[in-house]
Amino acid sequence: MFRSLRNRNYRLFTAGQVVSNTGTWMQRVAQDWLVLELTHGSGVALGITTGLQFLPLLLFGLWGGVVADRYSKRRVLMITQVSMGVLALILGVLAMSGTAQVWHVYLLAFGLGLATVVDNPTRQAFVVEMVGKRDLPNAIALNSATFNGARLLGPALAGLLIAAIGTGPVFLVNAASFGAVLLGLYAMRERELNVAEPVARAKGQLREGLRYVRGRRDLMLVLALVGFVATFGMNFQITVALVAREVFHTGASSFGLASSMLAVGALTGALLAARRASRPRLRLLLGAVLVFGVLEVMTGLMPTYGTFLVMLIPTGIALMTFTTAANATMQLSVEPEMRGRVMGLYMLVFMGTNPLGAPMVGWMAQAFGPRMTIVFGGVVATLTALVVAALAAPRGAASRSPREGGSVPRRIVRVPAMLANRMTAGRGY
Template sequence: MFRSLRTRNYRLFAAGQVVSNTGTWMQRVAQDWLVLELAHGSGGTALGITTGLQFLPLLLFGLWGGVVADRYPKRRVLMITQVAMGVLALMLGLLAITGAAQVWHVYVLAFGLGLATVVDNPTRQSFVVEMVGKRDLPNAIALNSATFNGARLLGPAVAGVLIAAIGTGPVFLVNAASFGAVLLGLYAMRESELNGAEPVKRAKGQLREGLRYVRGRRDLVMVLVLVGFVATFGMNFQMTTALVAREVFHTGASSFGLASSMLAVGALTGALLAARRATRPRLRLLLVAALMFGVLEVATGLMPVYWAFLVLLVPTGIALMTFTTAANATMQLGVAPEMRGRVMGLYMFVFLGTNPVGAPLVGWMAEQFGPRLSIVVGGLVAVLVTLAVGLLAAPRGAAAPVLDRLRRRDGTPAARPAGGPDGSGQARAEARSEARSEARAGAAPEG
């Protein structure tokens, strides 16, 4: 289950992420609660705007973040982005502690955090394979998710207690300090043990080249469509649980933190299950996980009492993490190394950059019709888009075995997989090419 941790560089990376992600989740809870305190009667809309502004840079510039990830050494880029995010957390903490914070301050700093994330996300995602290699990539992705959601389990609970005891300001300062752990881990890595692709030289048309590459891969397009709709309308739990805790069940910050932690319990469980399996995912797994997530989200939004709402967040988190882990691995495996940054830039653009559209809409819906309806609608969208993608994918997958059986009956050789519109043949060719390259390189240590 933990085989990626045999690699020294990845151990350093994972250790830093444990600390930093805990601080990040603490800040997310504190930021939402600060906005609710400052916005008074329009909390739902303000939360939606804050979330939207934080992800707006991904919508505007997210694709260029992948170009940066392919063009420059990823370790150096990550050190710059981590410093930037730490400074932004420090500024918000000082504003909150001094009592000078206003809603527009949170808006501006959330947008600034989004700008840093534009480059950080695709760089960090594509850096994993440089640490562990392709063989252990699915395991490392799952462990990253486990680390993220372990922090998601601890961070909100600690933040809820701290907010109730001393306010939101110190929570932001703790998060600012937590970025130091990532910087230390990156600094201590052995660069000679990184399996980095040669940085792509600066040239015109690199962004268009990445888009054409993905457009020619039907399998990747299917994943992006599915992820885009589910992320836009179904994955707004950080905002909707705050509204449900405050406006439906009339609880305080500590209960909101508990709800976030229950979702994290499920997500952590789902990530560990994915790490144990850690095989190349198939579209069927994505469809089943997305469908289960949508159904469970609808059921969660309909729960009549708070304890039932909390309990159902656990299986919802399991389904969500199974889906996102499989989607991430599918996008990274089988793509050319020199294209991985741009592919992941597009993935993160779809995964997170659609929030400026979905978050304000969900926030407005929660304010006008109640938080329950916003959750239910998000689940229904996930169900419908999953069924639509399943119907589009089914004919191609279902017809192949029948055609092969007919060919065998009349003596015609079965068709060999080719690099058709779905790009599966291209993926296999790239995998064989990489395997031959690794064989020629000999038993080179990965760390």
Template sequence: MFRSLGNRNYRLFASGQVVSNTGTWMQRVAQDWLVLDLTHGSGTALGITTGLQFLPLLLFGLWGGVIADRYSKRRVLMITQVAMGALALILGVLSIGGVAQVWHVYLLAFGLGLATVVDNPTRQSFVIEMVGKGDLPNAIALNSATFNGARVVGPAIAGLAVALVGTGPVFLINAASFGAVLLGLKAMRESDLHHVAERVPRAKGQLREGLRYVKGRRDLVLVLVLVGFIATFGMNFQLTTALMAREVFHSGASSFGLASTMLAVGALAGALLSARRVSPSRRMMLMAAVLFGVFEVLAGLMPTYWSFLVLLVPTGIALMTFTTTANATLQLSVAPEMRGRVMGLYMFVFLGTNPFGAPIVGWLAEQFGPRLSIVAGGLIATAAATAVIVVMVPFASIVRILRSLPDALSFQRA
């Protein structure tokens, strides 16, 4: 399950990610709570903040993949970590000084999105250089486990910290956490990296070349379409759990942090289960997409806070199984010299479509209640997965997938 950790460079990378991701999740909770405080509980403002953070991915996300293919990924990551740490520091100073306004949060969220444009595809495509092709699926799953392990701890700590000392110190902790990633990147051995492809020299038309490559691959297009629909409408938990905690169950910041933690517990379990698999399975990816939509609908219908928390766990398992399988499927099926650009497109549909989805979900929550916003996202995810199954999978395989759903549901309940 942990075979990728046998690689020294990857151990350094993963160790830094544990610290940095914990800080990042702490900041996400604190940022959402700061916006809600500044706007007196506006779901629209929360949706705008989330949308602005991901808007740069929509505008410039594809260029991030070009940068990943052109330059040393290790050096690019060091630059992006410094930039993101500086933005967290600024927000912390403003919050502690008592001068933070909602437009400050909007602006800094947009700046974080600009850094993420380059960081995400570079980080995704750097994994294979650390571990090689054979251990790539395992490393992707462990990255997700690291991310969601921090997601378990970070929101819980942040919820308590916000209640005790306010949002400002949480932002400063996140700013300091980026130092762990920088130290890990600096300590890596260049000679141990797997240079699976030569860097692409600067030339005109490289972005169009990447788009043409994906357009010519029907299998890649269908995976990206499915990821886009689920990410846009089904993965707005940062927004919906905050609104459910505050507006439906009338709880405080600590309850919001606990809801985020329960989702992360499921996601961590899903990532660890994915790490056990030697190679990604298209069948597993499609099953997980359907189950995610079903569990999200059920979570939105839960009558009590505690039953809502319980349903977040299988929702997280299904979501992480889907995302890790989709990620590995794409990376292992593309030409090495195209990996950065394909992952740039993947991150574009995975996160860059959020500026459309987050404000819509926030508006739905404000007009019709947070429950409907979650249920609608789950229904759209289920419909998108079903449509891709019909297009991608032969009828006989569809029958096998449907027959295996009861066993999968039993496993999720267990």
């Protein structure tokens, strides 16, 4: 399950990520709570904040992949970590001085998004340089486990700190946490990295990456799944906060608990993926999305806060099964010189759609209630899985390779009835 950790460079990277991701999740909770305090519980303001944080990915996300292919990924990551630490420090100082206004949060959220434009595809593509292709699925799953382990701990710590001393110190803790990543990157042995040859600067590299993905039907199907689920089904950062505050009338500590329960499921799903660690198939992605959609609908309909918390666990498992498999599928299916640009497009679809989805989700939550917003996201995820399954069915060209733009082979995707059989059997998850 943990074979990637035999690699010294990856151990250093993972250790830094544990610390930094914990701080990042603490800041996410504190940022949401600060916005709700400054705007007296406005779901629209919360959606705008989330949207602004991801807007740069929508505007410039593809260029981040070009940067990842052109330059040393290790050095690029050092620059992005320093940038994000400085932004967290500024927000912490504003909050602690009592001068923070909602437009400050909007501006700094946008600045954080600019840093992640480059950081996300670079960090994703850097994993294979540390562990190689053989251990890549395992490393991606462990990255998800690390991220969600921090997601389990971070919100709980943030809730306690906010209740005890306010939001400001939480931002300062996150600023300090980026030092762990910088130390890990600095201590790596460069000779042990499987460094891909940097792509020389040339015109048309962005268009080249888009043409490459457009000519790969298998990649396009994965991106379609990721796009719809991320836009409509993965806005828990908004909906959980509003359910905790507006539906069940709980405080910051209870909101942190809800985020942690979702993280328990996500962590479990990531560990299961690490144990499997084989090359995923499209039918696994479709099954995971279908299960996630059904569970999300059930979560939105739970009558009490306790049952709502319980349902977040299996929902998180299904979601993490899908996202881990999607990431591994994209990275293992492309050439090294294209990986940065492909992952830039993947992160654009995965995270850059938030500026479109988050304000709309915030508006829906304010107009129809947080419960119906969660249910709507689950319905969209379920319908997307069924539509993609139908599109992926062979149409007389099953013998053609996906790399040639042909249909996905019959052994990869079958009708939704087979997916239902696999779900009831509990296999492959």
